[in-house]
Amino acid sequence: MAKSVLTTYILWLIGGWFGLHHLYLGRDRHAFVWWCTMGGVFGMGWLRDLSRIPEYVDDANERPEYVTYLVSKFRSYEKPPFNVTRFAGQLILGSLFGYLTLLALPENLLKHSFYRALIVFVPYGVALGVHCVGNIGRESGNVWFSLIGAYITFPLYRDINKNHNVISLSAVVSTVLFNWLGKEWRRKPRRKSSLCKRFCVLSFCGLLYLSMWGSFLFWNTSITYHDGETVKVHEALKHFFNSPLWNNMKHSVKDMLSDGWKHGWWAAGDRFTDMLDPLGEIHAYEVLGLERGASEMDVTSSYRKLAKQWHPDRHKEPEAKQAATQKFMEIQEAYETLSKIKIRRAKRNKVKDDTYDVHNMHRYA
Incomplete structure (x- = not known):
């Protein structure tokens, strides 16, 4: 042509x-x-x-x-x-x-x-x-x-x-x-x-x-850190494959694939979405030191305990006070995140229940 x-x-x-x-x-x-x-x-x-x-x-x-x-x-x-x-x-x-x-x-x-x-x-x-x-x-x-x-x-x-x-x-x-x-x-x-x-x-x-x-x-x-220390890229990669981040990611992917084989690939997709933590729920539970799915009472108890421990007024030295303030804010944010998720889910469940009741009323009318 x-x-x-x-x-x-x-x-x-x-x-x-x-x-x-x-x-x-x-x-x-x-x-x-x-x-x-x-x-x-x-x-x-x-x-x-x-x-x-x-x-x-x-x-x-x-x-x-x-x-x-x-x-x-x-x-x-x-x-x-x-x-x-x-x-x-x-x-x-x-x-x-x-x-x-x-x-x-x-x-x-x-x-x-x-x-x-x-x-x-x-x-x-x-x-x-x-x-x-x-x-x-x-x-x-x-x-x-x-x-x-x-x-x-x-x-x-x-x-x-x-x-x-x-x-x-x-x-x-x-x-x-x-x-x-x-x-x-x-x-x-x-x-x-x-x-x-x-x-x-x-x-x-x-x-x-x-x-x-x-x-x-x-x-x-080489990679230069914020404090001026340098490390070769091949050494950094070697350490990365031994890091907690890589091990956690590796186990998460393994679990996702296992769910796919056992329960179908829709389940694997759900597991992948959970890994991304779009709602911040998993991170919030980790901050409060709880397992996912903990009861409302456990969440409130852990929040009060940690908030008391990390309250800025309990720390006098400037560096410790600054670190405590940051940790305290993170704890509050985690508690607020879980509270908002709980409220949204309660509203959604209520709507589902009302829809189900209306459907049954029409069915048996």
């Missing part, structure tokens, strides 16, 4: 930053680069596409006039001429993939000499970025030249923790070697793949890219 210029512009407008218009035209590699760099380096490539879309559509449709233009270009230039935009794109994406690969490696492991061998993957990331941009559209190149260029600078990586600029240097060397020796024309259009295959390849590449960011966030970022 022929591609439409109008449709391409609409897709450019609503999803161009994520390469939606390139996906429509079958330029999957181009779309992936736009997605990784937020519209071609924060929207610069997206704006450039505004004037290039007609040409991209002609290429996708293999319009005879455009094919004639390409043939004349192939004859005029044995190899694709130097292009500043593509060269800059190779440098940017190569550096991005290289830095991201380094960031994804756990800092604590890189301190040990055995694990420092993982740095060998950093130039590989650089080469993939250079090769990816170099193979967009009607130009192509051998990945080996970008790999050789990236690994030429590998001896300098021994001081990479002190000097990260070596990654940018690798991107420069890889890009120069790729454009000097490995670049050529793509004289035949790419073979059209099935939608399923395109989706699988793009999904794999996207998940790989996101997993690199995920590894960086998991291993090398």
